[in-house]
């Protein structure tokens with residue numbers, strides 16, 4: 079969805095650019111055409127002042143004046159920083175005439191008919207030329223200017239001296255209209271580059287190919303701001319020429335830094351190292367310039383020639399490094415390098431024009447920036463798509479892994495839960511399970527009216543085995559009994575180890591049937607002596623107490639106590655016995671065991687005997 083949104087935004091921007099391009103290229107309709115005045119003359123140096131404080135040269139006749147095709151860079155400068163230009167103005171044709179000058183190097187006073195009508199720039203306290211920026215100038219003329227002489231007094235310590243661009247006599251309204259028309263395209267390309275910068279910055283911040291997108295964001299931002307700061311309409315947005323030129327210089331100087339960053343990321347080995355040195359050199363220059371200009375040490379205008387000199391060397395070097403590793407680049411990287419190969423000569427040409435090495439002409443820098451920006455947009459979208467696909471793939475893998483781990487965890491939990499209900503030594507269910515399962519069996523017995531019979535078994539004189547043969551031997555006896563109980567367990571019967579040497583089992587069978595089965599087990603157990611390795615532990619017996627619902631108790635909850643009483647009775651009766659609880663017979667204390675067999679236990683035990691609970695403690 080985000081890609082579709084970005085593409086829609088891009089399409090809207092491109093349509094806007096197409097409209098801007100058409101508008102920029104459209105010839106003005108109607109109105110009085112502008113005139114590029116001819117017949118300029120120049121004179122090096124500065125005029126003395128007359129008694130009224132006016133320059134004498136305003137009235138001087140022909141002596142010392144030389145003809146020049148255009149009022150800029152007269153020959154034989156010899157380090158001079160003052161020059162005069164003059165011009166006899168042609169016939170008046172306009173309603174609100176102005177003299178439009180695209181740029182002046184650097185300070186100028188304009189006189190018409192011996193009167194100062196315009197001044198731009200000044201000298202600072204130290205009588206040095208104070209750079210005030212390179213704005214366009216719209217100099218209002220009186221309607222009767224025809225035939226009068228216009229004089230320009232120009233000061234410059236820059237590489238150029240004079241006027242720049244297409245100096246025209248034009249109607250004020252038409253001048254504004256042309257400014258806006260000529261800016262439309264540059265502003266549109268600038269908007270595209272800035273939008274690209276924002277998108278790339280978002281990608282960079284979100285951590286996707288941080289370096290690449292960071293460099294693209296820097297390039298988009300620098301070229302977008304540079305184009306905006308160069309568009310004639312900038313002055314209509316804010317009348318701050320020096321501020322715009324600072325912005326232009328900063329963004330212009332950052333272009334090789336951004337380009338170097340983009341390319342260095344793709345290159346390898348020594349090409350990469352050299353590319354890094356080149357962009358670092360430019361970054362150092364930017365930092366130095368900002369420091370010196372802000373500190374008032376030098377004029378901003380002086381930093382341009384130095385930068386341009388640097389650029390003449392580094393730009394071709396950057397291009398050469400990128401082309402050197404052409405084979406190692408992928409398709410999208412080659413596209414960017416090709417666009418750079420278009421942009422770099424345009425930058426150099428613009429620079430040559432600015433310093434007068436080429437005749438003045440507008441250089442379509444915006445096309446270079448546009449090509450570079452569009453290729454970056456295409457690559458960004460391509461990479462974003464790829465990264466998105468990879469993310470989706472790893473997301474799927476992650477989900478799969480999470481599902482696997484969750485299943486493993488669930489299994490583990492199940493196992494742990496199972497373990498928590500098992501007795502570690504014998505593998506039988508433990509007391510925890512007994513409590514839950516027995517409660518459930520009680521509910522079922524009551525609701526279905528079924529019989530529930532509970533037996534509690536306890537090994538006889540188990541302590542002696544421990545004491546004589548050791549705890550491990552005792553353990554093996556416990557395991558033997560557990561194995562026997564498990565092996566003879568009926569379906570639907572639960573066998574548990576309650577703790578120590580005490581076991582319990584319950585089922586829906588009758589007490590007599592259960593007692594008969596336990597007696598058989600007791601017979602088996604004591605028939606064969608238990609051995610552990612070479613050691614014979616002797617014969618082992620157990621005693622058991624049985625109670626049943628509803629036969630012995632109105633509620634199955636009371637069975638545990640009754641079965642325990644029966645067990646107690648079996649123990650007191652001589653052990654090795656299975657006793658069924660009975661409320662009607664004599665107390666078991668008076669009974670004598672006769673080997674394995676069923677004994678009837680009393681309902682209660684009295685005298686000095688401990689209760690079953692006390693015994694268990």
Ligand SMILES: Nc1nc2c(ncn2[C@@H]2O[C@H](COP(=O)(O)OP(=O)(O)OP(=O)(O)O)[C@@H](O)[C@H]2O)c(=O)[nH]1
Nearest residue numbers: 536537538539540541542544549550552553578579
């Ligand atoms: N080896 C072993 N001994 C245990 C375990 N749990 C409890 N015992 C021992 O079992 C013995 C139980 O002793 P008593 O309660 O005196 O019971 P008894 O010796 O069997 O005597 P009667 O029950 O009266 O026949 C104690 O010595 C406990 O230390 C166990 O898991 N393994």
